[in-house]
Amino acid sequence: MRRLWALYLKEMLESVRSYKLIWIPVVFIVLGIMQPLVSFYMADILAFSSNVPAGLMENMERPAASSVMAQALGQYGTIGMLILVLGTMNSLAGERSSGTSELLMAKPVSSISVVAAKWTANFTVLVIAIGLGAAGAAYYTVQLMGALSWRDVIAASGLYALWLLCAVSLTLLFSAWLRGPAAAGLSLLLAAVMSLVHGLLPVKLNWMPASLPGMSAGVLADGGTGVSLAPIVSAVLLIIICIAGASLMAGRNKLPV
Amino acid sequence: MPLLMVKDLHKSFKGHPSVNGISFGIEAGRCVALLGPNGAGKTTTLRMLAGLLPQTAGTITFGGGSPGTDYRQYLGYLPQAPAFYNWMSGHEYILFAARMSGMNAREAAAASGAVLERVGLGSAARRRIGGYSGGMKQRLGLGQALVHRPRLLLLDEPVSALDPIGRREVMELLRDIREETTVIFSTHVLHDAEEICDDVVLMNKGTIAVQGTLSSLRAEYSLPVIRLTTGKEDSAIRWLEALRHKDFIEEALISDGKAVFNVTDVELARRTLLQEAVELDIPLLQFEAGSSTLEDLFMKVVGT
Numbered sequence: 001m002r003r004l005w006a007l008y009l010k011e012m013l014e015s016v017r018s019y020k021l022i023w024i025p026v027v028f029i030v031l032g033i034m035q036p037l038v039s040f041y042m043a044d045i046l047a048f049s050s051n052v053p054a055g056l057m058e059n060m061e062r063p064a065a066s067s068v069m070a071q072a073l074g075q076y077g078t079i080g081m082l083i084l085v086l087g088t089m090n091s092l093a094g095e096r097s098s099g100t101s102e103l104l105m106a107k108p109v110s111s112i113s114v115v116a117a118k119w120t121a122n123f124t125v126l127v128i129a130i131g132l133g134a135a136g137a138a139y140y141t142v143q144l145m146g147a148l149s150w151r152d153v154i155a156a157s158g159l160y161a162l163w164l165l166c167a168v169s170l171t172l173l174f175s176a177w178l179r180g181p182a183a184a185g186l187s188l189l190l191a192a193v194m195s196l197v198h199g200l201l202p203v204k205l206n207w208m209p210a211s212l213p214g215m216s217a218g219v220l221a222d223g224g225t226g227v228s229l230a231p232i233v234s235a236v237l238l239i240i241i242c243i244a245g246a247s248l249m250a251g252r253n254k255l256p257v
Numbered sequence: 258m259p260l261l262m263v264k265d266l267h268k269s270f271k272g273h274p275s276v277n278g279i280s281f282g283i284e285a286g287r288c289v290a291l292l293g294p295n296g297a298g299k300t301t302t303l304r305m306l307a308g309l310l311p312q313t314a315g316t317i318t319f320g321g322g323s324p325g326t327d328y329r330q331y332l333g334y335l336p337q338a339p340a341f342y343n344w345m346s347g348h349e350y351i352l353f354a355a356r357m358s359g360m361n362a363r364e365a366a367a368a369s370g371a372v373l374e375r376v377g378l379g380s381a382a383r384r385r386i387g388g389y390s391g392g393m394k395q396r397l398g399l400g401q402a403l404v405h406r407p408r409l410l411l412l413d414e415p416v417s418a419l420d421p422i423g424r425r426e427v428m429e430l431l432r433d434i435r436e437e438t439t440v441i442f443s444t445h446v447l448h449d450a451e452e453i454c455d456d457v458v459l460m461n462k463g464t465i466a467v468q469g470t471l472s473s474l475r476a477e478y479s480l481p482v483i484r485l486t487t488g489k490e491d492s493a494i495r496w497l498e499a500l501r502h503k504d505f506i507e508e509a510l511i512s513d514g515k516a517v518f519n520v521t522d523v524e525l526a527r528r529t530l531l532q533e534a535v536e537l538d539i540p541l542l543q544f545e546a547g548s549s550t551l552e553d554l555f556m557k558v559v560g561t
Contacts, residue, residue: 006356010342017344099340103401106307106334107357108327254309 004113011091011121020087024125027083028076028133035072036140039063065145069153070217072137073160076130077213081164081191084126085171089184091118092250093175099256111251112243115172119243122168130161152223156216159227162235163212167191169242176249209235258321260285260439261306261409266315268301275301277463278315283456285408288435290450291443293460294559299443300337302460303413306441307334320408330359333402333438337413339394343387347378350386351400358405368404376400376430392423399430410434412442416449428452447551457551459558466558471551478554480507481523482547483530488540489514496539503529514542517553 015021038045043060046052063071092115095101104114134157142148167187174183191210198210205211207230218226259282268276276298283289291299304310306317308329316324320331341350351373355365373382376396381389389397395415402410415431416424432453434440444450450457450471457474459467467474487493497516501509505526508519520526527546534541 002361003357003359006353010353013349014342014344099336099338100342102309102336103334103339103341103354103398104357105309106329106332106336107354108330108359109357255304 003109004117007109007113007117008120011117012124015121015125021125021128024083024087025129025132028080028129029136031075031079032072032133032135032137033140035075035137036068036144039068039071040144062145065141065148066152066220068145069138069141069148070156070220072141073134073156073216073220074213076133076160076164080129080133081167082188084122084129084164084168085184085188087125088122088168088171089175089180091122091172091175092246093178093180093183096253097179097256101250101254102256105254110247112247115176115243115247115250119169119172119246122172123165126161126164126168130157130164148220149223152219155227156219159212159216159219159232162232163209163216166209166212166235166238169239173242173246173249176246177253207231207234209238259283260320261441262316262318263306264316264318266302266305266317267313268298268305268310269313274463276305276312279460279463279465280315281458281465281468283409283439283441285439287456288431288440288454289442289456289458290454291441291458291460292445292447292450292555293443293466294445296462297460298463299460300413303334303411303441303443307332307411309334330405331408333405333407333410335395335398335402335410335412335415338418339398341386341394341397343385346383346385347389347393347397347400348373348382350397351382351404354401355404360405365404368406372400372404375403377426390423392419392426395419395423395427396430399427399434403434407438410438410440410442412440414444415442417444417446424449447555451551459555461559467554474551474554480519480553481521481526482553483518483520483523483526484516484543484545485518485530485541486515486543488542490540492537493539496533496537500530505529523547 012021039062043062046060095104105111134153138148138150138153170187170190171183174186178186194208194210195213198205198208202211202214206228209231211231212235215227215231261283263282264280266276266279267274279298279302291302293299301310305312308327318324319326319328322328345353348369351369352365355369356362360368373379376399378393378396378400381393386394386397395418399412399415402412412431416427419427428449431440431442435453442454454471456470457468458465467478469477487497493514497511497514500506500516500518501511505521506518507521510517518526523546531544533539
């Protein structure tokens with residue numbers, strides 16, 4: 001435990017020194033508040049562009065607060081995920097290729113504590129980013145669009161965060177033996193494939209972690225009547241498998257190739 | 258009971274043998290040089306000793322324990338090209354290394370301050386490692402290997418990449434360190450080995466060619482040698498070639514007007530050679546009679 005804590009502090013210090021702990025939350029905040037702002041001013045934006053068909057403006061309705069919030073969280077599924085994955089891809093691969101892991105692993109440290117510390121540090125960054133981002137999005141949505149249930153916002157953000165955490169954990173697993181960019185590419189591809197497969201067979205595969213974003217939007221739309229436990233359990237299992245696999249692979253691959 | 262026992266250690270990479278059955282024992286308190294040319298398997302051996310590479314076959318026993326137990330907590334290891342976290346300061350890195358060795362925060366703080374002073378980084382401790390020179394990084398590497406007072410120190414080419422001043426600094430540190438712990442260091446610079454070590458393990462092509470204490474190797478392998486250089490005239494070259502067949506010459510290495518003869522009797526050889534050189538009017542440029550060095554042994558073992 002003593003070593004795990006020291007390793008975690010080292011990871012967080014790196015996040016601060018490399019500004020990762022600043023720029024990732026900043027991007028999440030910008031993405032989050034863009035959605036309510038754009039939705040609110042869409043009518044004005046269209047009015048300023050001269051060639052809008054005459055009938056269009058009259059039929060335009062301002063979207064509901066809950067759907068704007070769901071769209072804001074939806075931003076995190078694409079650009080947000082990309083940024084988190086890029087921020088994670090070098091956490092094991094970088095130590096291996098630069099050679100710092102050779103010095104680290106010559107110390108009496110277990111590879112599971114190294115991986116667990118990295119995972120927890122990335123988890124911390126993710127929680128801070130999505131916490132601040134969702135808070136910003138919710139604040140502007142409430143100011144511009146109307147009331148939201150804070151409980152639903154927190155639940156929906158949590159479900160979305162769990163899905164993003166799956167992608168981050170996959171990246172950590174792949175970076176235990178692949179190069180950073182390859183690890184990022186593979187985990188993004190896998191996340192995309194999971195979403196696609198789930199999209200094709202939504203009823204049969206609603207236990208998959210990929211159904212978490214849909215569930216998150218559902219919580220905002222109807223207050224959480226459609227929440228099931230299965231995707232949460234499968235996501236947690238996936239994450240545990242990723243951490244275990246990453247520890248196993250990191251224990252074997254200690255040296256720069 | 259030796260501190261470290263290595264028995265029939267093998268390592269192959271994809272079928273290609275890198276270390277091919279080496280055995281040696283190291284007594285506590287000794288300083289051992291692992292010598293050999295590039296590609297002899299020194300780094301692979303040290304990485305196996307440090308627990309970074311699993312061996313293909315063979316056993317490593319530390320401190321009388323059973324083979325295969327994790328003894329990393331008693332170990333200090335410095336790789337050939339140590340890579341640090343450049344965003345850390347020297348002090349932060351040593352503190353981190355101390356914590357990784359199992360010290361608590363208070364012990365680590367006390368030990369890291371002392372070790373930084375010892376390796377001469379006291380004044381640079383607060384600077385980022387990214388701005389350190391090669392010599393400073395090597396000293397930082399020694400510091401992180403020493404901070405938890407290891408029983409065995411493994412150093413892979415600790416001075417090979419340094420300039421003469423950096424080399425001097427690290428060698429002085431090693432001379433100091435070897436008084437209090439057991440040291441194994443690899444090098445291809447023979448002079449470094451002769452300077453500070455007690456024992457020599459000479460590796461070539463994955464096997465141990467020669468091993469023993471430095472003094473016993475000197476006694477056993479030092480041969481009477483005569484080195485001479487002549488002008489490049491034909492007569493001189495012909496004379497050198499003809500010398501091969503003299504009785505007192507055991508082995509001759511001749512190239513380009515330079516010759517090294519292993520002889521049975523230095524006195525006889527010196528008299529005969531000088532006499533002949535005068536009679537035949539050979540343009541001698543250099544003449545040296547003495548005994549062979551570790552370098553000659555190295556060349557002999559590696560060259561064949």
